[in-house]
Every structure is written in C-alpha cells, then in structure tokens.
Amino acid sequence: MAQIVSFIIQKGGCGKTTTTANTAGYLSMQGFRVLCVDMDAQGNLTQHLGYDNESLEKTILHLFQQKASFNEVVLRRSENLHLLPNNLETAGAEFQLYHSLSREYLLRDVLTPVQANYDFVLIDCPPSLSLFSVNALAASTEFILVVAPEFFPMKAIKPLYETYQMVKQKLNHTLQFNGVIMTMCDFRTKHSQEVYRILKKNFPHKLYKNYIRTNVTLKEAASCGQTIFEYDPFSIGAFDYQNFVEEFIRDHHKNIQKRKFYQQKFESLSPEEQKQLIIFTKRNLSQYNRSRLDIDPENQVLQEAFIVERNKLLEKLFPYRIHSLSENLE
Ligand SMILES: Nc1ncnc2c1ncn2[C@@H]1O[C@H](COP(=O)(O)OP(=O)(O)O)[C@@H](O)[C@H]1O
Numbered sequence: 001m002a003q004i005v006s007f008i009i010q011k012g013g014c015g016k017t018t019t020t021a022n023t024a025g026y027l028s029m030q031g032f033r034v035l036c037v038d039m040d041a042q043g044n045l046t047q048h049l050g051y052d053n054e055s056l057e058k059t060i061l062h063l064f065q066q067k068a069s070f071n072e073v074v075l076r077r078s079e080n081l082h083l084l085p086n087n088l089e090t091a092g093a094e095f096q097l098y099h100s101l102s103r104e105y106l107l108r109d110v111l112t113p114v115q116a117n118y119d120f121v122l123i124d125c126p127p128s129l130s131l132f133s134v135n136a137l138a139a140s141t142e143f144i145l146v147v148a149p150e151f152f153p154m155k156a157i158k159p160l161y162e163t164y165q166m167v168k169q170k171l172n173h174t175l176q177f178n179g180v181i182m183t184m185c186d187f188r189t190k191h192s193q194e195v196y197r198i199l200k201k202n203f204p205h206k207l208y209k210n211y212i213r214t215n216v217t218l219k220e221a222a223s224c225g226q227t228i229f230e231y232d233p234f235s236i237g238a239f240d241y242q243n244f245v246e247e248f249i250r251d252h253h254k255n256i257q258k259r260k261f262y263q264q265k266f267e268s269l270s271p272e273e274q275k276q277l278i279i280f281t282k283r284n285l286s287q288y289n290r291s292r293l294d295i296d297p298e299n300q301v302l303q304e305a306f307i308v309e310r311n312k313l314l315e316k317l318f319p320y321r322i323h324s325l326s327e328n329l330e
Pocket residue numbers: 011012013014015016017018019044127183184185212213214215216218219220222
C-alpha cells in the first residue's frame with residue numbers, strides 16, 4: 001500500500017511544487033513507484049514535470065466528475081513516475097464539486113483502487129485551505145509542511161493545524177503529521193536564521209534536519225519541465241533534495257519495520273488475546289469508521305485505519321524501541 005503524502009501550506013511561493021516534483025524525481029530514480037497528484041488548478045506541478053496544461057485532454061477534474069477513468073487521465077512520464085495532471089478548468093468547477101456527495105473524499109475515492117500499484121503518492125496542494133486541500137488531507141496517510149522563510153510561519157501553521165485536527169477527527173482518523181521541511185533558506189540573512197529557530201523551537205522532533213537552500217537552478221529545472229536530477233544532478237538544489245529525500249526514506253523504512261514488528265506481535269498472541277485486542281481496537285475507532293467496518297469489512301481504507309489503531313494499542317503493551325533493540329541484539 002502506498003504511503004500517501006501531502007506537501008502543504010496555504011501560501012504560494014513556499015516551494016511545495018518544487019519539493020513534490022523533486023521528491024518524486026529522486027524516489028522514482030531509486031526504483032520506487034511514484035504517483036504525483038497535482039491538486040492545484042494552477043497546474044504548476046504538471047508543468048514542472050514537462051506537460052503543457054492547456055493542451056491536456058483529460059485532467060484530475062474528469063476523475064472527480066467521474067467522466068474519465070484513471071487510465072485515461074494518468075500520464076506515465078516514465079516507468080516509475082506517473083502524474084494526475086491539473087489545469088485551470090478545475091478552478092472553474094470547484095463550486096460545482098462542492099455539491100457532490102462525499103465532496104471531501106473525491107481524491108480518496110480516486111486513489112483507493114490504485115494505491116496498491118505505487119510505493120508513494122505525492123500530492124502537491126493548492127496555496128489555500130480550500131476543498132482541494134481538505135481532499136488532499138482526507139486522502140493522505142501523512143502530510144509535510146513546506147515553509148519558506150519569507151513570512152512568519154507560525155501564523156500560517158496555526159489555521160492549518162486546526163484544519164488537520166478537524167480532518168483527523170472527522171474525515172481521516174489515521175492522518176499523521178510527518179514533518180516540516182524548510183526551503184529557500186539563505187542563512188546569511190537574519191530572517192532565515194530566525195525562521196529556522198522558530199521552527200526548531202515549535203517542532204523539535206518534526207523539523208527535517210536537511211533543508212533546501214535558495215538555488216536558482218531549481219527554478220531553471222522547473223521552467224524546462226525537468227526534475228533537478230535530470231536538469232543538473234550536480235547542483236546545490238540536487239544535493240539538498242537528495243539529502244532531504246534520503247532522510248524521508250529513512251523514516252519510511254523505519255515505519256515499515258515497525259509495522260512488521262507489530263504484525264508479528266499480533267500473530268504471536270493467543271487467539272483469545274487477539275479477540276480481546278480486536279474488541280478494544282474497534283472501540284477506539286471513530287463511530288463513523290466502526291459502523292462502516294461492520295458493513296464493509298474488506299474496505300482497504302477501513303482496514304488500514306483498523307491496523308493503525310491496533311498497532312497503537314500494541315505499542316502500549318510492547319514499546320517499540322526497547323523490543324526492537326533487544327531483538328537486534330539477539
Ligand atoms: N530552493 C529554491 N531556490 C530558488 N528558487 C526556488 C526554490 N524553491 C522553489 N523555487 C522557485 O520559487 C517559486 C515558487 O516555488 P513553488 O515550488 O512553485 O512554490 P509553491 O508551490 O509553494 O507555490 C518557483 O518559481 C520555484 O521555481
């Protein structure tokens with residue numbers, strides 16, 4: 001099942017699109033199967049990956065409107081890098097989509113059937129907390145805040161954090177806050193230093209150690225429709241994004257290990273213990289998910305929510321750090 005990551009901040013010009021495109025570029029080069037989703041009607045990600053928005057026959061809008069199939073819309077840029085493109089037509093249709101049934105789940109319903117075909121789905125969010133951003137969060141397993149030091153970041157982060165909590169409570173129980181990446185840093189300026197200090201103070205365990213420096217080559221790559229790794233793999237931009245994505249992947253591998261560890265723990269319990277744990281897990285699920293799970297036990301999204309809740313309970317019984325360490329020593 002793909003890890004679905006939203007790159008988000010409700011402000012333009014912070015490096016969301018650049019980060020999505022280059023993260024996708026690096027992950028796909030490493031052999032991961034990546035689907036990029038352009039949720040911004042400006043279509044900047046679509047352009048960054050080399051497509052002309054205006055000449056697209058089908059976009060993600062047609063998926064939301066159920067007027068096209070995934071295969072008709074997806075652009076296969078390379079074997080490992082696919083894209084759901086967007087253009088301005090979507091902006092015009094937002095109001096109409098507002099009236100769709102399950103309007104917050106338009107993207108999730110698109111991704112659920114194809115999620116197993118990818119290792120990562122990376123979503124480039126629009127610069128607002130609109131219906132499309134809520135859709136991105138409702139479909140994601142996690143999100144990354146993209147912060148550039150040209151404004152006072154906590155001001156923007158607060159309403160975003162409230163949106164996250166609302167989405168987590170009402171729409172997507174298993175959504176996680178992955179971290180904060182700082183882009184366009186220039187530590188010769190006081191402002192960059194100050195913003196870094198604020199982020200470090202507010203997110204001591206969430207701020208990525210690797211940050212992205214200001215580097216004009218990133219802009220040039222975007223205007224040529226290439227990732228930085230295609231345009232100039234020896235640039236500072238390529239170096240910074242490689243380091244960031246390596247840090248991101250280390251997290252990913254850790255999560256996979258942890259999940260495996262708790263799956264094995266669960267299987268090692270007696271049938272009676274397993275039964276008890278399932279009862280407790282169900283109690284911890286939101287009322288909404290619980291009732292849907294009874295009706296539709298095969299639903300992958302609900303199963304995922306169930307496993308995340310179950311593992312949280314298991315973690316209380318078997319703290320991961322201690323056990324994984326002792327197992328490594330054996
Ligand atoms: N690290 C960087 N150094 C220099 N320019 C950058 C950097 N990151 C992004 N840019 C440029 O800044 C502009 C805004 O970046 P973008 O990724 O489109 O932000 P957002 O998606 O948040 O609006 C683009 O022209 C992009 O090429």
